[in-house]
Amino acid sequence: MYPIKLCNKANYGSKRKLDIKYIVIHYTSNNGDTALNNVTYFARETLQNPASANYFVDEKEIWVSVPDDFIAYHCGGKTYKHKICRNSNSLGIEICMNDKKGNIRYDSIKNAIELTKILMKKYNIPISNVLRHYDITGKNCPAPMVENPKLWQEFLNSLTQKPQTEEIDDDMKIYKKIDEMPDWAKASVKKAIDKKIISTDKNGAVTVFEPNLQSLVWMDRAGLFDKK
Ligand SMILES: [Zn+2]
Incomplete structure (x- = not known):
C-alpha cells in the first residue's frame, strides 16, 4: 500500500504475537526532515539505543519502515503512564512535523490523519486507542501536541470525520x-x-x-x- 524501506533489523523487534490495539503518534523532532530521510536513516544505521517506528509521514509521502506485523521500538520506557499500550500491541507513526524554522507542518499532520484512519479501520481500533507517545510514557512527544493539547484534540476530531466520498448522507434520495x-x-x-x-x-x-x-x-x- 505504501512504499517500504525496511528498517535495519538491529533497530526493531520480532514478529508480533499480540494483536494491534493501539496507534501511537510521535514527531521526529527534527526541523525540515522528510519521511524518506528518516526511513533511509533507520535502514542504514545501527542505533546504540534501538529505536524505530512503523511509519514516517511528511506532507508528501508516507513510508513504511517496520512492517505492521513486526514490533517497532517507538514507545518503550522505564516507567509507564499507560497501563496496557506497549510496543508489542501498538503501531508507531512518526510525523515530520516541524519545518526548517520550527513551525508546524499542518499538511504532514493531515497525511498522518489519513494514515491513522486507514489503520483504525484495518485493525478495528477505536479512537480512544489513538494516543500520543506522551500518553504512554510521559515523554514530550509529539511536543507541539503535548504543549498545545488543542492541536491534539483537533487531530482526534479529524479522525471521526468521514472521508469526502462517504459524506453523502445515507438517507439522501x-x-x-x-x-x-x-x-x-x-x-x-x-x-x-x-x-x-x-x-x-x-x-x-x-x-x-x-x-x-x-x-x-x-x-x-x-x-x-x-x-x-
Ligand atoms: Zn515519540
Missing part, C-alpha cells in the same frame, strides 16, 4: 428516472440528459442526488443547457 423526480425539475433534467450534461447508463437511468436537482434547474434557467 438518489433519482434514477425522470418520472420519479418532482415536476419542477423534470424539464431541466431532460434537457441536461439530451445535451449529454448528465450521462445515462445502458438502461437510460441517471444518478442524480436530490440537492443537485435544484442546481440543474438553475443552470437551465441561466440558459446553460441552451448553448450549442
Whole structure:
C-alpha cells in the first residue's frame, strides 16, 4: 500500500504475537526532515539505543519502515503512564512535523490523519486507542501536541470525520428516472440528459442526488443547457 524501506533489523523487534490495539503518534523532532530521510536513516544505521517506528509521514509521502506485523521500538520506557499500550500491541507513526524554522507542518499532520484512519479501520481500533507517545510514557512527544493539547484534540476530531466520498448522507434520495423526480425539475433534467450534461447508463437511468436537482434547474434557467 505504501512504499517500504525496511528498517535495519538491529533497530526493531520480532514478529508480533499480540494483536494491534493501539496507534501511537510521535514527531521526529527534527526541523525540515522528510519521511524518506528518516526511513533511509533507520535502514542504514545501527542505533546504540534501538529505536524505530512503523511509519514516517511528511506532507508528501508516507513510508513504511517496520512492517505492521513486526514490533517497532517507538514507545518503550522505564516507567509507564499507560497501563496496557506497549510496543508489542501498538503501531508507531512518526510525523515530520516541524519545518526548517520550527513551525508546524499542518499538511504532514493531515497525511498522518489519513494514515491513522486507514489503520483504525484495518485493525478495528477505536479512537480512544489513538494516543500520543506522551500518553504512554510521559515523554514530550509529539511536543507541539503535548504543549498545545488543542492541536491534539483537533487531530482526534479529524479522525471521526468521514472521508469526502462517504459524506453523502445515507438517507439522501438518489433519482434514477425522470418520472420519479418532482415536476419542477423534470424539464431541466431532460434537457441536461439530451445535451449529454448528465450521462445515462445502458438502461437510460441517471444518478442524480436530490440537492443537485435544484442546481440543474438553475443552470437551465441561466440558459446553460441552451448553448450549442
Ligand atoms: Zn515519540
